[in-house]
Amino acid sequence: MDVLEIIKPENQVFCKTKLMTDATLSYCPGCGHGTVHNLTIEVIDEMAIAEDTIGVAPVGCSVLAYDFMNIDMTQAAHGRAPAIATAISRLWPNKYVFTYQGDGDLAAIGTAETLHACNRGENIVVIFVNNGIYGMTGGQMAPTTLCGMRTSTSPYGREIENMGSPLKITELVANLPGVFYATRQSVHTHKHARKAKKAIRKAFENTRLNKGVSFVEIVSNCNSGWKMTPLESNQWMVDNMFPIFPLGDIKVDAKLKKS
Amino acid sequence: MSELKLMKGNEALAEAAIRAGVDAYFGYPITPQSEVIEHLMAERPEERTGMVVLQAESEIAAINMVYGAASTGKKAMTSSSSPGISLKLEGISYLAGAELPAVIVNVVRGGPGLGTIQPSQADYFQSVKGGGHGDFKLYVLAPASVQEMSDFVEDAFDIAFKYRAPVLILSDGLIGQMMEKVHLKDQQKRMTDEEVIEKYGSWAVTGKTDRERNIITSLDLDPEKMEVRVYKLLKKYDQMEKEDLRYEKISCDDAEYLFVAYGSSARIAQKAVSLARKKGIKAGLLRPITLFPYPKHQLFELADQVKGILSVELNTGQMVEDVQLAVQHKVPVEHFGRTGGIIHTPEEVLEALEDKVIINGCIGNHKTRESSIL
Numbered sequence: 001m002d003v004l005e006i007i008k009p010e011n012q013v014f015c016k017t018k019l020m021t022d023a024t025l026s027y028c029p030g031c032g033h034g035t036v037h038n039l040t041i042e043v044i045d046e047m048a049i050a051e052d053t054i055g056v057a058p059v060g061c062s063v064l065a066y067d068f069m070n071i072d073m074t075q076a077a078h079g080r081a082p083a084i085a086t087a088i089s090r091l092w093p094n095k096y097v098f099t100y101q102g103d104g105d106l107a108a109i110g111t112a113e114t115l116h117a118c119n120r121g122e123n124i125v126v127i128f129v130n131n132g133i134y135g136m137t138g139g140q141m142a143p144t145t146l147c148g149m150r151t152s153t154s155p156y157g158r159e160i161e162n163m164g165s166p167l168k169i170t171e172l173v174a175n176l177p178g179v180f181y182a183t184r185q186s187v188h189t190h191k192h193a194r195k196a197k198k199a200i201r202k203a204f205e206n207t208r209l210n211k212g213v214s215f216v217e218i219v220s221n222c223n224s225g226w227k228m229t230p231l232e233s234n235q236w237m238v239d240n241m242f243p244i245f246p247l248g249d250i251k252v253d254a255k256l257k258k259s
Numbered sequence: 260m261s262e263l264k265l266m267k268g269n270e271a272l273a274e275a276a277i278r279a280g281v282d283a284y285f286g287y288p289i290t291p292q293s294e295v296i297e298h299l300m301a302e303r304p305e306e307r308t309g310m311v312v313l314q315a316e317s318e319i320a321a322i323n324m325v326y327g328a329a330s331t332g333k334k335a336m337t338s339s340s341s342p343g344i345s346l347k348l349e350g351i352s353y354l355a356g357a358e359l360p361a362v363i364v365n366v367v368r369g370g371p372g373l374g375t376i377q378p379s380q381a382d383y384f385q386s387v388k389g390g391g392h393g394d395f396k397l398y399v400l401a402p403a404s405v406q407e408m409s410d411f412v413e414d415a416f417d418i419a420f421k422y423r424a425p426v427l428i429l430s431d432g433l434i435g436q437m438m439e440k441v442h443l444k445d446q447q448k449r450m451t452d453e454e455v456i457e458k459y460g461s462w463a464v465t466g467k468t469d470r471e472r473n474i475i476t477s478l479d480l481d482p483e484k485m486e487v488r489v490y491k492l493l494k495k496y497d498q499m500e501k502e503d504l505r506y507e508k509i510s511c512d513d514a515e516y517l518f519v520a521y522g523s524s525a526r527i528a529q530k531a532v533s534l535a536r537k538k539g540i541k542a543g544l545l546r547p548i549t550l551f552p553y554p555k556h557q558l559f560e561l562a563d564q565v566k567g568i569l570s571v572e573l574n575t576g577q578m579v580e581d582v583q584l585a586v587q588h589k590v591p592v593e594h595f596g597r598t599g600g601i602i603h604t605p606e607e608v609l610e611a612l613e614d615k616v617i618i619n620g621c622i623g624n625h626k627t628r629e630s631s632i633l
Contacts, residue, residue: 051466066474072464074330075476077353080323083315087327090311091283095466116316
């Protein structure tokens with residue numbers, strides 16, 4: 001049988017989500033952002049809520065998220081996405097409002113906006129991609145950088161005495177009454193990506209039910225910033241990031257899980 | 260039919276916001292403007308019109324909430340005082356860059372730093388020269404009465420939506436705190452979501468329907484495109500100068516000497532005009548109502564008529580630079596002002612006119628600002 005006879009629509013088992021644009025992703029090959037984008041947009045597509053969804057893009061590697069997601073989006077100042085999402089959600093209570101943020105954006109410069117949006121229980125979804133580094137600006141130390149981890153601003157490794165410990169912001173916000181759902185996922189294998197997608201779906205379902213903040217952390221790699229091959233970076237993430245940022249639900253249906 | 264009330268400037272502004280059908284206010288307490296959010300909270304605007312009022316965790320969060328609301332085509336505003344406005348300037352720059360309509364109110368207090376809670380006009384440069392980063396300007400309205408605190412809210416939103424640009428109401432602690440009679444306008448309806456989508460759906464993010472997706476951003480990594488964006492803003496500012504300049508001339512017809520003053524200083528200078536005329540000095544007052552655009556052509560023309568000009572400001576000399584630029588050395592231009600929260604008296608202002616402009620009124624023969632104050 002000729003190959004061209006096989007390549008036809010009825011035989012297609014996987015296709016690009018139509019809600020992703022045709023723009024080429026600006027992410028480094030091997031980076032988890034593309035997968036997280038795809039999962040988010042698949043959930044929006046499957047729930048058929050694109051017409052009622054407004055996304056807020058951050059400053060950082062995913063600043064151009066609006067180039068790739070074929071939905072209405074507004075781009076926030078560094079760290080301020082939760083404040084912007086707050087206003088949109090308050091003024092359009094029937095819309096699905098989500099922020100897409102990295103660890104520098106959400107857990108350093110935007111800490112106040114993150115904590116207070118969570119504390120007020122804004123009816124929003126927060127997608128938080130944590131790769132332990134500032135990728136966009138060239139690999140500087142982030143609030144989530146691991147102890148001893150070398151970055152361009154911690155060239156001899158992060159020292160706890162001078163630079164503090166990696167900030168577990170998802171555990172922190174999970175303790176706030178306004179947070180209904182807090183979970184930590186990853187997308188480095190198909191299995192993990194499927195679980196992450198379920199978590200994102202649950203988060204958007206919570207918005208539908210007006211439950212408050214759903215906070216989905218995705219521990220991801222930054223092979224360029226970590227100066228590794230994609231495969232090495234994924235293994236390094238499993239060996240080093242997961243012990244500090246363990247995967248799994250932290251708070252479900254407003255109830256904290258016992259750790 | 261309008262309702263007549265005795266109100267503080269800050270309260271009149273807040274009440275006008277509800278009545279103008281504003282969709283949202285986001286603020287953070289700071290003296291001397293906290294009455295704005297206090298009035299809004301007390302009035303339960305969510306029940307009166309459905310207006311959203313939220314006390315944010317910071318001035319930074321508040322201006323970004325405004326950005327979020329404005330992204331969706333809603334009428335949103337915030338207010339603060341000088342140190343808080345400094346914090347908001349990043350967000351204001353983003354509003355200008357992303358071409359979003361919004362209203363920001365600065366009830367100015369003395370600075371720099373924590374400064375004082377007393378009135379000042381020391382934020383003139385910050386207000387009219389951009390303030391935040393990048394090539395942009397704000398349309399700046401300067402109220403001089405409680406009535407104008409009320410009226411300018413609607414005017415500011417009209418301009419903001421005409422140009423899709425942020426508008427600043429530059430008040431000060433005196434106008435904000437004092438009580439005067441004010442005619443309040445009748446309640447207007449807020450636009451429904453459907454009306455917002457109908458009117459602003461070409462650019463606002465309200466959810467992508469069968470149209471192209473809408474994106475609100477100030478980012479363009481391609482310098483060629485970014486330059487185009489900046490020139491697009493410049494075009495708006497040119498149009499503002501042509502179509503939306505506002506100023507008031509008081510006793511200017513036969514004036515030989517001119518005061519230039521805005522806001523609270525204009526009230527004081529107006530009194531100085533009548534004191535001067537009692538003494539036989541033919542003084543007049545040009546009051547810029549918009550500080551950008553600035554009545555530079557009007558000043559240029561008045562400079563052919565008068566012998567000298569005194570810029571009266573509650574600062575050490577800021578607007579005087581714009582007066583000098585407008586007048587282009589046709590006549591001497593001097594500055595007088597108290598600062599640090601002190602408000603000059605009409606007598607002081609008249610004395611300054613006599614001392615700096617009438618007697619020493621030739622270029623190169625004037626006292627220093629410092630020596631004239633002390």
